Amino acid sequence: MLLETPVTLGVQLQPQHTPYPAIREAVARAEGMGVDILFNWDHFFPLSGDPDGMHFESWTELAAWAEQTERVQFGALVNCNSYRNPDLQADMARTIDHISAKGGETGRFIFGTGSGWFERDYTEYGYEFGTAGSRLDDLAAGLSRIEARWEVLNPAPTRRIPVLIGGAGEKKTLRIVARHADYWHSFVGPDDLPRKISIIEDWAARDGGDASRLVVSNEIARRSDEEVDALYDSGVRLFTLALRGPDFDWASVERWLRWRDERNAAGA
Template identity: 70%
Template structure:
């Protein structure tokens, strides 16, 4: 399947945004932008997924709006937002608003609409959302994505650009069909040797539904991998690499290592 061949980019997820103060998070976001990271991600959960399950934690979308005002260049989004937690039309309006906040003098927004069906049952139980089944949550996501796109077409003012949609997952019967229909970025954790088969599935769904998957950027995670793994992912078609970093004092040396790898693969000279 032909893919959109973009420069290699690095996205860093402040993972998670718990067990730290917001001042620490704000400082980390500023430092990551200054270092040259391409995309800044958070995640969309209401409770920590590791460490103290009742530890400090902050909400994703309000944080993204703050980052949009704080930063100037870096793109930003959730990796990924949970569709179940918010009305689809409201999400579209929130995304459009963050898009405008992030536009600044350049006039073009920097928001990436990352979305998924959700899975963390405690979030649902404590905040009063019906948990359903993986299938019912994916069906709701499918219906909601169409509503998001329809709402973007009616909002005044309109988004500053066609907001990129990032969908995470690898399920071939439902998730990859949504990728073929709606996504600009497909994110997963699959091994390099699996990517070609998944792209074939996406291409078949695109042909079935009459959508254009040639716009797709392939994304994958670096955490726990080395440069040889990343090179194999690059050869398989990945162009957006994400890196989760955690703790109150995140490992910025690790970020620098991957930025150097990114620049080398793009033929850039960081010292120039």
């Protein structure tokens, strides 16, 4: 049984092809509109458009968002485990968590992570690309180190930092999700989601995980209303919407915020 939670909307502001002042303005606008979570991504080069176009680094942005914002949760969709020592990642996450805590409240940082896949990031920045399997093994080992480091840092994180894991591989990724994740993010369609969720629950039962705390997340850009409704019926409760600047599509954000509110009102 998955965690039953209100519908939330996450907006991913892609850190590409957009001057930072426009990203800063977009962060403020999204928070003011009532978006629940803001995301960027953890790459070093654009993923679409001009491959050598303007691009900014993920964690530096997230620290700035922590200071800039007051209410919205935020994180990477997703961080790449390969680029930084796991204990360093834990320390960075804890620090951003504290920066984001305002007025005596707890922090708002979500630790979204994955095993990495964009080979250019690795080759041009001097990281070993390895294989999909070796990168997933590194992620599993890294998450255990991150969680252990959070237990001994001084000061400790302001809250139990939620972990979001992206990916849908059944033998390794979903096993890592079952063991470590509070959120599972994928692009899996509604027809296959129930089967994937059952695999997560099976891994949790075998490894002693707790799938009952899991919130299922999925991307809705370029999906029809019928597909998004079907994702909801399949258990998705965090819906993410990727936006590319500099001309961010705020009309789509308004539309999906209305849908979120209607869904939550109907389920109240």
